Amino acid sequence: xxxxxxxxxxxxxxxxxxxNARDAGTRRGLVERAFTDDATYVDPHRSxxxxxxxxxxxxxxxxxxxxxxxxxxxxVDAHNDRVRFSWTLVGPxxxxxxxxxxxxxxxxxxxxxxxxxxxxxx
Amino acid sequence: xxxxxxxxxxxxxxxxxxxNARDAGTRRGLVERAFTDDATYVDPHRSxxxxxxxxxxxxxxxxxxxxxxxxxxxxVDAHNDRVRFSWTLVGPxxxxxxxxxxxxxxxxxxxxxxxxxxxxxx
Numbered sequence: 001x002x003x004x005x006x007x008x009x010x011x012x013x014x015x016x017x018x019x020n021a022r023d024a025g026t027r028r029g030l031v032e033r034a035f036t037d038d039a040t041y042v043d044p045h046r047s048x049x050x051x052x053x054x055x056x057x058x059x060x061x062x063x064x065x066x067x068x069x070x071x072x073x074x075x076v077d078a079h080n081d082r083v084r085f086s087w088t089l090v091g092p093x094x095x096x097x098x099x100x101x102x103x104x105x106x107x108x109x110x111x112x113x114x115x116x117x118x119x120x121x122x
Numbered sequence: 123x124x125x126x127x128x129x130x131x132x133x134x135x136x137x138x139x140x141x142n143a144r145d146a147g148t149r150r151g152l153v154e155r156a157f158t159d160d161a162t163y164v165d166p167h168r169s170x171x172x173x174x175x176x177x178x179x180x181x182x183x184x185x186x187x188x189x190x191x192x193x194x195x196x197x198v199d200a201h202n203d204r205v206r207f208s209w210t211l212v213g214p215x216x217x218x219x220x221x222x223x224x225x226x227x228x229x230x231x232x233x234x235x236x237x238x239x240x241x242x243x244x
Contacts, residue, residue, distance in 0.1 A: 082224075
């Protein structure tokens with residue numbers, strides 16, 4: 001159980017790091033470590049599929065939010081092949097939103113189907 | 123958008139009502155209205171698939187929790203073919219847990235893949 005939990009925690013860490021990685025090569029490496037080859041992502045504002053599509057999607061999100069980054073909330077909660085976790089979007093003037101992500105985990109431990117929801121900062 | 127929202131709200135209402143319905147015929151009708159024919163459900167304690175399997179799973183959960191019911195938290199949040207919502211498990215002495223469910227919605231508007239997570243009462 002702790003091996004599984006550590007593994008999914010690492011994958012989620014890579015996933016969140018990808019959203020922050022503005023160096024193209026670094027971001028691509030993180031996308032490949034975080035997502036299965038055929039992974040999909042959808043939230044209220046964007047969607048993408050596959051490593052190419054997901055990398056392009058994240059790069060576009062970064063361009064739309066200069067000076068922003070996300071901070072993990074360290075609340076990864078997994079059971080079976082499912083995981084949830086949240087993060088805070090921080091802009092130049094401080095926290096502006098909380099993202100709550102849900103994912104189905106693929107057989108190799110990477111994220112296969114990610115759904116993002118957004119909440120106001122508490 | 124409001125039609126979609128109303129529709130998913132109705133489906134989630136039927137889903138939550140199924141967990142409370144201790145009359146077998148009523149429960150089965152709600153299971154059929156809430157879930158696609160091939161739907162799956164998984165949480166940390168149980169899983170089920172298909173109308174028969176889901177009905178049996180819910181009946182077993184009810185038997186294990188006599189005197190308990192769930193109350194919707196009226197926070198259905200949907201986008202694309204995804205939805206999240208929460209509910210409170212209430213026992214004879216009051217609220218004992220909060221369930222947070224995430225689902226993929228099928229083409230006909232019923233729930234196709236439901237994942238349950240459990241949090242302590244705030």
